[in-house]
Amino acid sequence: EVQLVESGGGLVQPGGSLRLSCAASGFTFSSYWMHWVRQAPGKGLVWVSHINNDGSSTTYADSVKGRFTISRDNAKNTLYLQMNSLRAEDTAVYYCARGSSYGSFDPWGQGTLVTVSS
Amino acid sequence: EIVLTQSPGTLSLSPGERATLSCRASQSVISSYLAWYQQKPGQAPRLLIYGASSRATGIPDRFSGSGSGTDFTLTISRLEPEDFAVYYCQQYGRSPLFTFGPGTKVDIK
Numbered sequence: 001e002v003q004l005v006e007s008g009g010g011l012v013q014p015g016g017s018l019r020l021s022c023a024a025s026g027f028t029f030s031s032y033w034m035h036w037v038r039q040a041p042g043k044g045l046v047w048v049s050h051i052n053n054d055g056s057s058t059t060y061a062d063s064v065k066g067r068f069t070i071s072r073d074n075a076k077n078t079l080y081l082q083m084n085s086l087r088a089e090d091t092a093v094y095y096c097a098r099g100s101s102y103g104s105f106d107p108w109g110q111g112t113l114v115t116v117s118s
Numbered sequence: 119e120i121v122l123t124q125s126p127g128t129l130s131l132s133p134g135e136r137a138t139l140s141c142r143a144s145q146s147v148i149s150s151y152l153a154w155y156q157q158k159p160g161q162a163p164r165l166l167i168y169g170a171s172s173r174a175t176g177i178p179d180r181f182s183g184s185g186s187g188t189d190f191t192l193t194i195s196r197l198e199p200e201d202f203a204v205y206y207c208q209q210y211g212r213s214p215l216f217t218f219g220p221g222t223k224v225d226i227k
Binding site: 035037044045046047050059061062095100101102103104105106107108109110111 | 149150151152153155157162163164165168169170172174206208209210211214215216217218219220221
């Protein structure tokens with residue numbers, strides 16, 4: 001069974017840092033693009049970042065560029081999101097998702113909540 | 119920058135009725151790289167449709183997608199109780215590389 005499990009969320013003060021992890025199982029992790037998508041409370045989905053299968057190419061939404069870094073460890077089947085200089089507007093549930101056909105996302109993890117507040 | 123607009127914002131229907139959801143793009147979507155997702159409260163999104171019209175694995179055939187260019191439609195032929203949820207469209211390829219629409223909520227009339 002394909003499974004994605006996020007961890008690392010929590011409460012952090014504005015300006016602080018947090019690293020999210022996404023453990024993948026049930027598929028050949030090194031063969032797939034991976035993504036982070038977030039959802040603020042009561043709001044819609046916002047794509048955050050993508051990394052290609054070998055980690056050589058990454059892209060970011062303008063809202064996080066220069067503050068967030070996506071990476072992966074294919075030996076550990078794990079995706080990461082390093083989040084620095086966090087702001088209140090970064091408060092959201094962060095989902096990892098596997099890249100799929102025609103640029104879609106499938107499946108998704110259950111999400112991890114990040115709260116930025118003093 | 120491409121923007122996806124979904125309409126209506128909320129669709130109030132009864133079980134058994136047909137639902138028609140619209141997703142309009144501000145620029146032509148590249149090669150029909152358009153997907154649809156369903157999200158229920160407290161759950162992660164689930165892929166329904168990719169490539170504008172292909173059903174994802176395990177998705178019932180009452181869900182269908184159509185369209186090209188800037189106009190896309192998700193149709194649910196006969197609403198089941200479990201179909202009441204929020205639906206998002208998403209494109210790949212235009213800047214920003216991946217974009218979601220704001221969502222359409224389908225609720226029980």
